Amino acid sequence: MTTVAESIVDALADHGVRQVWGVVGDALNPVTDAIRRRGKDREDIEWVGVRHEEAAAFAVSAQAQLTGRIAVCMGTVGPGSVHLLNGLYDAAKSHAPVLAICGQVPSEEMGSDFFQEVDNDRLFADVAVFNRTVTSASQMPQLLEQAVNAAYAAQGVAVLTLPGDLGGLELAKDTPAPRFAPPPAFAGAPEDQVHAAVEVLSGAKVTLLVGCGAKHARDEVLELAERLGAPMVLSLKAKEGLERDNPYEVGQSGLIGNPAAAEALDGCDVLLMVGTDFPYRDWYPQGKTVVQLDVRQAHIGRRISVDHALVGDSRATLCDLLARLPRQEERGHLEDAVSSYADWREGQERLTRPDHDHSLVGKVRSVFDNPDDLIRPEAVAAVLDRLAPDDTVFTSDTGMSTVWLSRFVMMRGTRRLVGSYNLGSMANAMPQALGAQALDRSRPVVAFAGDGGLMMLLGDLRTAVTYRLPVTVVVFDNSRLGMVKLEQEQGGLPEFGTQLDNPDIAAVATAMGLQARRVTDPQDVEGAVAWALAHDGPTLLDVVTNPDEISVPPKPKVGQAWGFAIAKSKEILTSSR
Incomplete structure (x- = not known):
């Protein structure tokens, strides 16, 4: 006879689920025991026990985003399930098919x-596209089938709650094995x-403003630009797959963007949006004819008024467009934008040189923004881009870590990119890197971690050691909540509440079993990164970076400049009292 728990585990393993992430406990003990027995007999599924359930949800969010397949986490009764919420919201906002199995009294x-x-x-209720509590063994396998099918269909989170007395119950002898529906086929927009x-x-x-909804239509998008x-x-999420070998690309828009992208948007007659739901209304150009192509009808026109809608799969629709x-x-429009982008990138590249602050221009600039000659975060990102293999999976924490990755890491080869780019949560980079690494322990995975984000879920650094996940965690240690500092100063407010009293994070990581180094000299960055990437095991670099590095917006406003000036004046006055 088969129990409810065994039926769930067998169906998920047969479907290709290779890990279940969470914290063991009470109501879900029958499920974790079924994983133990199945894994021991067939070695096709493993339990990954984390130190915090939020890390489990972030990890499987990453796995679902990278594979497009259902990924599974668990949280037991009450607090265990509550802890899953933030990571599940990340999966929901990222359109990642995730199943959360939750315990109940x-x-x-x-x-x-x-x-x-x-x-x-x-x-x-708010985070899940499917959310049911099993009240009888006879409801299985239908509820499991509905949960998984709903997660795939809506590209979101399904929650299946299992009371403590039901997991061990036996199913009727003639109960069929769970069957999951095949994926749909999407058609192009109407004629x-x-x-x-x-x-x-x-x-x-x-x-063109192109998002991750067009990643599978790379050839068609490039031909359209030509x-x-x-x-x-x-968009940031479209870097993966669309940035490499792309002579038409001019970077990102928004606060992480650059002047060339802003000029390209402002200088067009027609804005063609393809597979993007770019959320920042202030960064859209005004007075343009707007054409939007998206497979989700609900996305049409919710950011900017659209003159012509194309509702359908991006690849199929672009094929029809290109035929006509x-x-x-x-x-001229293309050449001007590409030239402007190349000029901007050349200027950015100068900041990445270890001796930049010792050049004439660098000395002048550093008086204002780097008087202590700390490592510039741009240099760290540039070295990681240069040394990381072309099949690296990158994750980044929300905030300045993402800015540096966006500007200095190119998604060439088969590189992948995951972050909390829709929810914007802190603390995502390290657990998402763990999830990515568990999919393939031989593939390099690098986390761009902020010091504030890493400290939130610091305990799960040990998970990398426990499960032999050779992830590389690079901490941009500026002792600040950097993006919040930037927001305050742009608004003319003095920095307040953003300073972090960090320990020696490398020493902490070493105590937790990782190989770790603390880097304080710009000349040591390249050697440290090379060492970390070459080590066969989990590593951490605690790179002490300049907290006053300014990420200049693509279209800086006079008010922002005054804001910085006023904020700095207030900070000086406060510190002198």
């Missing part, structure tokens, strides 16, 4: 305010929508 105690009882159906878009695009000065003579602004679009002979 025994059935007879439900509703009695029992010890640790939490109403999971209410708790997960009339394609025809209208061709009329608008033909002969126009076009800029056909239209259009510069291509990429003539080649734009005028290339």
Whole structure:
């Protein structure tokens, strides 16, 4: 006979799930025991026990984003399930198919305010596309099938809650094995929508704003840019797959962007959005004709008013467009944007040189923004880009770590990129790197970790040691919540509440079993990165970086400059009292 727990584990393992992440405990003991027995017999599924359930949810969010397949985490009764929430929101906002199996008090105690009882159906109502509590063994396998199918269909989170007395119950002898539905096939936009878009695009000065919804249409997107003579602004998530060998690409928009991207957007007649839901309204150009292509109808027009909608799969729709679009002979718009981008990148590259602050220009600048001759974070990111293999998986913490990765790491080869780019949570980089590394222990994985983010889930550094995950964690240790500092100073406020009293993070990591180094000299960055990447095991670099490094926005405003000036004046006055 098969129990409810065994049925769940067997179905997930047969479907290709190779790890289940979480913290063991009470109501889910039958499930973790089924994982133990299945893993021992067949070696096709393993339990990864983390120190905090939030790390488990971040890890499987990364796995689902990287594979497109269901990834599984667990949290037991009450607090264990509550701890999953932040990482599950990351999966939901990232459109990652994740299954969370949550424990509950025994059935007879439900509703009695029992010890640790939490109403999971209410708790997960906002984050989950499917959210059910199993109340009888006879509901299986249907509820498991519905949960997994819903996670795939909506590209989101499914939550299945299992009371403590149900996991060990036996299923009826004739209970069928769970069956999961195959993925759908997406069609292109309707003919009339394609025809209208061709009329608008033909002969126009076009800029492309391309998101991760077009990653599977790389060839078609590049051909479209060539056909239209259009510069291509990429969303951060579109860097992966669309940045490499792309002569039309001019970087990102928004606060992490650059002047060339802003000029490309401002200088077009028609903005063509492909597979993107770029959320920042202030960074869209005004007064343009807007064409938006997206497979999700709900995304059309929710950021900017759209004149012509194309609702369908990006690859299929672009094939139809390309069959009708003539080649734009005028290339000035494209050439100007690409040239501007190259100039900006050359200027950025100068900041990455170890001896930059000893040059004439560097000495002048460093008087204001790096008087202590600390390591510039740009240099760290540039070295990682140069030395990391072309199949590296990168993760980044929200904030300045993402800025440096966006600007200095190129997604060439088969590199992958994961971060909390829709939810914007802190503390995601390290656990997402663990999840990525567990998928393939032979593939290099590098986490761009902020010191504030890493300290939030510091305990799970040990998870890398426990499960022999050879991840490389690079900590941008500026003793600050850097993005918050930037926000305050742009608004004319003095820095407050952002300073972090960090320990020697390398020493902490060493005590936890990782190989670690603390880097304080700009001349030592390259050697330290080479050492970390070459080591066969989990490593951490605690790189002490300049806290006053300024990430200049693509279109700096006079108010922001005054804000910095006022903020710095207030900071000086405060420190002199």
